[in-house]
Amino acid sequence: MIPSFSLGIDEDIYGHENDYLITPKPALREKSTRVPKVSRFSKSPYIERVVDINANLTSQDRGLWRFMIQRNDPVEHMFNFTDFFCLREDMQTLKINHNQSTSVIDTWAIILNDNEKYKVDESPMRLFCTIGCVSISMTYPLFEENMDEMLNRFNRTKLETMDMVFFPIIAYEHFYMISYNIKNPAYEIIDNTARDEDPKICYGNKPKILHSHFIKYLKAKGHMYLDIAVVVTGHLSPSVNCGVSISWQGHVGLFCT
Numbered sequence: 001m002i003p004s005f006s007l008g009i010d011e012d013i014y015g016h017e018n019d020y021l022i023t024p025k026p027a028l029r030e031k032s033t034r035v036p037k038v039s040r041f042s043k044s045p046y047i048e049r050v051v052d053i054n055a056n057l058t059s060q061d062r063g064l065w066r067f068m069i070q071r072n073d074p075v076e077h078m079f080n081f082t083d084f085f086c087l088r089e090d091m092q093t094l095k096i097n098h099n100q101s102t103s104v105i106d107t108w109a110i111i112l113n114d115n116e117k118y119k120v121d122e123s124p125m126r127l128f129c130t131i132g133c134v135s136i137s138m139t140y141p142l143f144e145e146n147m148d149e150m151l152n153r154f155n156r157t158k159l160e161t162m163d164m165v166f167f168p169i170i171a172y173e174h175f176y177m178i179s180y181n182i183k184n185p186a187y188e189i190i191d192n193t194a195r196d197e198d199p200k201i202c203y204g205n206k207p208k209i210l211h212s213h214f215i216k217y218l219k220a221k222g223h224m225y226l227d228i229a230v231v232v233t234g235h236l237s238p239s240v241n242c243g244v245s246i247s248w249q250g251h252v253g254l255f256c257t
Helices: 059-068 088-094 102-118 140-153 199-203 206-220
Strands: 077-081 084-087 126-128 164-171 174-181 186-190 231-233 245-248 251-254
Touching: 059 088, 077 088, 077 102, 084 088, 084 102, 088 102, 102 126, 102 164, 140 206, 164 206, 174 206, 199 206
Parallel strands: 126 164, 186 231
Antiparallel strands: 077 084, 164 174, 174 186, 245 251
């Protein structure tokens, strides 16, 4: 009987080398990995999912803001999430009277998506897309790839579990947002600048391209969505220039404060 471990013997009792003897190695079994889920006892209906733009900043908020805009190493990673990162030079655009970097918008979107795992089951499931999901020159295959990546990044493989989807848009250094209600088909443009003109004149082709791609994406995933007219709303005062407002049915947030 050959033991499963080496006895340290180079020769057998007859003086012959045991070249034909091989010590078997234990079989390695690859363990399956499972994405951890937050238990229902870790969720709370009291988790703050609303950012009040009119509320005063706390001392902790101001301390964090001062830390982010410090003049230190510009390529320092201030935020990391899987393969995404945001540099200090991007965070420094949060200074007053500065144009905000799109990386800051994407950072806040990722934070909001990650926080959705703490919501109670009764609350609507939201998906916050990044700036890169929408581009004038974007083709549908690229849009589809970006959407699949967003869903997989946060382990949301079933589109039917989504209640609302938000797309931040930037045009000429101005941010606005397009929100979609999946459960009760509707979509609207949310802008902090009041506009009386035709949306096609104000916003160009971006909303049209996004709507076309997103409707096609929903149908490709087997989700029927009614094509209804766009509604333009202004939830913020024109004097407030603080990024993208996120609002739907009382759930309000800001990409940047």
